[in-house]
Amino acid sequence: MTAGTTGEMPGAAAPGGKTWPAWPPRAGTRLLRLHAISRRVPAAIAAIAACAIGLRIALIGHWDTYGALQLPLVFEAGSAAAIAITTASPLGEPERVTGRWLPFLRLATALALTAAAAAALIAAGAGAHLAGGRLDVLRNVAGMTGIGLLCAAVLGGGLAWVGPTGYLVVGAYALYTQWHRPALTTPWIWPARPPHDAGAAICAALVFTIGIVVISVRGARDPVGE
């Protein structure tokens, strides 16, 4: 439920002639909370936490170079998929028509969850050998989240996991080609590029920005059927 559906709020005249709701002090917080609950954000946070814990446990083991590089990517993809799935709306068209704050709520949710995922995975790697380092985690989480958000706009929120998990396979394959030539060096496959590679960072940031903009403005595609 969003602001547009709480029809009994007093209105105030905006300069442009539109009527904007005058917010009671706690209405904004309540709106955020309701939006987060409707999108299963608590469950997404739990999934991100599970990914971070999984990464921490996995880092205890001894991995060869290839496994060590592939490992964080798996959990980054899991976190990105969890974020992308929160775009699915259980309310559909009514909310789309009446929720004027919806783009901002979607933007805030996606940004907050992406930041939380990056922070959780970086924290999980603290004190352990995290191949690629923090910048790698930040870049990969942002880029794959962008892919997930774009996928949500095309396939719907429920199937948005296809993007990050598909990209996980592409990224793992690109890492594999670093050992089995010819290597894939395009910056669009950023997991295989070094952490300080500017081209890869720009590509990941671009995909993330486009994903955020598309999902904020349009939202996830409503599923027609399966």
Added chain:
Amino acid sequence: MTAVRMPAAPRPAPAQRGRLSAAARLLRLELRRNAMPWVLPVAAGLFWFTTYRKAMAVPPLWNLRAASLQSGALLAFVCPVAGAAAWMGSREARRHTTDLVTITARPRWTRQLAIWAATTCWVILGYLGCVAALYGMTAEQASWGGPLWWPVAVVAASLAALSALGFAAGTLVPSRFTAPVAAVAAFFALALSTQLINGSQSYWQISPIVTAPWDIGPDAGAGAFYPYLPDLSIAQVMFLTGLTMAVLGAMALPNGSGRRWLLRPAAAVTTAGLLAAGTAVALAGTGKLDVHGMIAIPALHDAASDRPLRYTPVCSHTAIPVCLNPAYASYLPAAAAALAPVLNEIAGLPGAPVRISQAAATFRQGPGNSVSVSLADPPLSGTPPVFRLLLPNQLPGTAMTTSGFAAAVRSSAGPAIVASVIGDGPSTFPAQQAVAAALSRSAGLPQPSLPGPVMQRRNTTVPLPAPVRSAARRFAALPSPARHAWLVRHLAALRAGRITLAHLP
């Protein structure tokens, strides 16, 4: 109330037939309402990107293409199939239709089996399309041999098992997050399962992405000189089929999943599945690397597979024919061109080989995952003498371009052929070293060198002494016919050490 004569009711159709048609109708419905077709383009795209392109880059040998197919297709399909199956498994709960469908005539297990079967049918269909594309192209390019179907069967069984596992996860935890978790977990389990393989007698070889001894990569010679061993593939299919049966059977066991009469058969199916899977894992642990580079499992091994394949080699028209296994026919022009200069130099000399023949490699397991690959017999043997060689792509390593292949043949087989005729080893006489260096120079081969001092690191070499190099330059400067004529007359004496550097023209 009066009695009325009613015509006898028509006899109902046999129950079995009705049940089958209902099952088919249910399957058709599920095929139409399945998420897998939405995900298949992603799987097909991943297959093209990670498997097809890579397979097309390796030589058109059936065993190489089949190994690429098994590991590549599995990794391309694992996320889509596990995720889509989990998504389908959680459908009833997500749509809040669980109570609605519980009251229908069909047991819940039957409905679940129909959903799983539909998901599996879609993914197998997509996978077979990928196989057709890859094998169709290989059939056009390959010069010998035929498609290997065991790797195809392993992937098909894997997809059915992944579909069952994903579906069970979706049914047990019907959340929108189950699908991505299942997809990522399946990839994690599959891709990183090979990290635990240590040597050829490892239970972890049951992982379906393992096609050969781990860490040496696909062996180009497997299936070219000896039949392809399906031992490991059989164990993998057995494991995956057992796993599928166990998972699907276990889904009928919880209360409310089916009728009471279903419990016993379901328990039997689950037990049989677990037994099959456990047996397959135990069998995989008994596997060992055989001399032909494949994993042999004694309990599944067919002794007929140890007999070499019969083939007619393809030969070049060089001064000494270079003969390769017909599977490698596409390499013949490059190999013949690379060796032609050195073959021109030695053709007709006493003791020179009458044929250069490609041989099968012999594999030996080393410590850990290391494997040594070598020739079983000395390179030059037989009467008349035949020089046996291993092509560079029969050895572990990365795939080569044609020019890289030619350069590798020239630098490895060329000096060996010269050494086999002139003499080889650390005990060779200076005159032999000079003649070998001169022939190598004339044929454009790398210059020979001597082993380094014992105290130095292994595999280090030192250049030939200055007098030897000077004599080699002198001998190489002779016209080719004069050099050849001198060698015909003096080769036996040269090999016996009766010729010194001063005797060289």
